[in-house]
Amino acid sequence: MRDIAVALVVFGLLPFVLKRPFWGILLLAWLGYMNPHRLCYGFMLSFPVVYVVALTTMIGMLVSKEAKRIVWSREMTVLVLLVVWMGLTTTQAMYSAEAWVQYQKVLKIQLLTMMTLVMLTSREKVHAFVWVIVLSLGFYGTKGGIFTIAKGGEQRVWGPEGTFIGGNNELALALVMTIPLMRYLQLHSKRRLVRLGLGAAMFLSAVSAIGSQSRGALLALSVMGLLFWLKGRRKLLIGVLTIAAAAVILALMPDAWYERMATIETYQDDASAQGRINAWWTAWNLAKDRFMGGGFEVFKGPTFRIYAPNPEDVHDVHSIYFEMMGEHGFLGLALFLGLLWLAWLKCSTVIKMGRKDPSKAWAGDLAAMIQVSLAGFMVGGAFLGLAYFDYPYHLIALVVVTHALARGDPKSAGAPAPAAPPRPAPQRPAAASLPAPRLARGPK
Structure with missing residues (x-):
């Protein structure tokens, strides 16, 4: 059960790591410090899980638009x-x-x-x-x-x-x-x-x-x-x-x-x-x-x-x-x-x-x-x-x-660059220069 649980977490997150490589950094930290795969008894114990996650993270860093x-x-x-x-x-x-x-x-x-x-x-x-x-x-x-x-x-x-x-x-x-x-x-x-x-x-x-x-x-x-x-x-x-x-x-x-x-x-x-x-x-x-x-x-x-x-x-x-x-x-x-x-x-x-x-x-x-x-x-x-x-x-x-x-x-x-100053709004002509509106005239 441990092997399956760790495998589901790791491999389930890999597609998201490609889009958000920071998730891969967090995943690598979890694998590096807790070493959950070293607590397993089956296939995950010897599987090169860190290598797979690191490679996926590097690919994500190359292709993603994340800062x-x-x-x-x-x-x-x-x-x-x-x-x-x-x-x-x-x-x-x-x-x-x-x-x-x-x-x-x-x-x-x-x-x-x-x-x-x-x-x-x-x-x-x-x-x-x-x-x-x-x-x-x-x-x-x-x-x-x-x-x-x-x-x-x-x-x-x-x-x-x-x-x-x-x-x-x-x-x-x-x-x-x-x-x-x-x-x-x-x-x-x-x-x-x-x-x-x-x-x-x-x-x-x-x-x-x-x-x-x-x-x-x-x-x-x-x-x-x-x-x-x-x-x-x-x-x-x-x-x-x-x-x-x-x-x-x-x-x-x-x-x-x-x-x-x-x-x-x-x-x-x-x-x-x-x-x-x-x-x-x-x-x-x-x-x-x-x-x-x-x-x-x-x-x-x-x-x-x-x-x-x-x-x-x-x-x-x-x-x-x-x-x-x-x-x-x-x-x-x-x-x-x-x-x-x-x-x-x-x-x-x-x-x-x-x-x-x-x-x-x-x-x-x-x-x-x-x-x-x-x-x-x-x-x-x-x-x-x-x-x-x-x-x-x-x-x-x-x-x-x-x-x-x-x-x-x-x-x-890595903070966003300061925004460019806003362009000034176009000036409207002064009221005196506008033609006077015509008033509809009713029947005499």
Whole structure:
């Protein structure tokens, strides 16, 4: 039944995507974040559904008359440079075959990011795109939160297998990044029932992130909570609710959870933490020795035997920063950090615009919450290898478009061009110049 339901939704929408390619962008976001096809057991599990929808969307973008404009900015320039640099490092990769496969995946992700950028041409479309992300990941947050409460926190929460968020750590980070977007929608939802539902989803997503037993997610959630409070409108109310929610969540967790979280301070005695540090040193030594790094998929046994302090402890790098450093060298890391920094500055600019002009308050709120999401990614990503996850790149595209919309730039934002001034109405002759009308004369 799941396969049939997902197939009906996807293939039923394809004809409409040709006419409204923005529907394809929303459909791709749903497939990319919720991964409904990965929850199936039959033919949809292995069907190239994303490829079919992406191809249909591209055709629709070429043939439809729907508004589409690309917003070019310094962030997009740095992103293109980063992707090009990844291609150059792939030509010199230590494991060429695996590297080219991974580079093709990265190119597909960035192509979809650019397609999203082209089609986000209005506030309404930005709002709809955020809703799709929130509903897709909120599904796992709500489900995982209920599961954690029901099991008393004894079992970990996992994502759909074979996806970016399949692991407990990866899912937790994605949920941490989604909670601020839920808050944005809550601020701009008129219906009280919707606001209450989003509040419940925020709480359950936090419970789910904690229930994943991810130490990185705990740190990211702590930093996100602080920024959430700093950027919130009602600081007293938000502070009280955040502390109350944290107290309830921590009360649900078993002793095993506290023992695992305590290893953050005693990392030197934790084998997993020591393995990550060994991998980080491997990335550092590799980048110093090879200007272009080792290329994609470089963290393998032979690499560790050359560059690792402990050659026998082969471990995944588990860090967006050391992943970039080891695979693409110091220049690749610099481009990656520069992209995040520029996106952060762009958020700050939009926040200021929203404070000065009440009509742009929505843009300021969205930029503030994107900034909180990026902070969660940068903190949690220090302990996870998610440098190529499409989520942060979508957030960057969102803030770039939001900035263009807030500026009211019709060429960049895809808004309709200003109408030509109306032509003056033709002047009627003065009354004195008109001939006097003849009056009918009756019989004498």
